[in-house]
Amino acid sequence: MRAPPCGGDRRHRWDDAVNEMMIFLQQYGSVLVLLSQAAILAIATKFVTRTDHERAISSLDGKFTLAIEKVDKVEDRVSRLENEFRHLPDRNSVHSIQLSLSDLKGELRGLNEQLKPVAAISERLQEFLLEQAKR
Template structure:
């Protein structure tokens, strides 16, 4: 009886197994990241996170300032009341303009009369 033992198997196929193992090791070594490359990638990530955090803080500050400025602005109802008040004032000014036209013409006639009186006295 011819026994096939582990020792015979290793003796027969040991060289091929060693070659396959070496090729597998080389292949796997290119698929995994090195410790230095991993540390470098973590450092870059931390730098990007810090930059993004600073940008977010700056945006939060800007939003806070804008919100505090908007609180002081009138709302739409107040703006509408202001528009209506301005319209009433414009109407009153037009009325005053019409009422002052006769006074202006009287002042012009009075000035002309006084000029004529001054020219005759001279």
């Protein structure tokens, strides 16, 4: 017996492979189509179209610009407040001012007591001058 020619053996293997492929596709083709459609659906939900992407980016650009403007305004306000607070007294200065005011109150009470006799003299002098003016 002679071996079949090389070309025939190759063709026979090719036909067998095609037949096996056709049997596989007949058995599992619908499942493969279903899986590929599910994969395409999953990919489509994960990715957006170019127009949707550009619309989202432009919306974010607008929001980003607004946020930058707000941050700039807040920075300006903070720097103005810092400048105002630099001129205000600190805690120790306020405490010393309170102590000085307390001392001044005590001195004013003492002056008030010292001025009572002067006020009495002033009233008597005014009464005397009024009596002199009536004569």
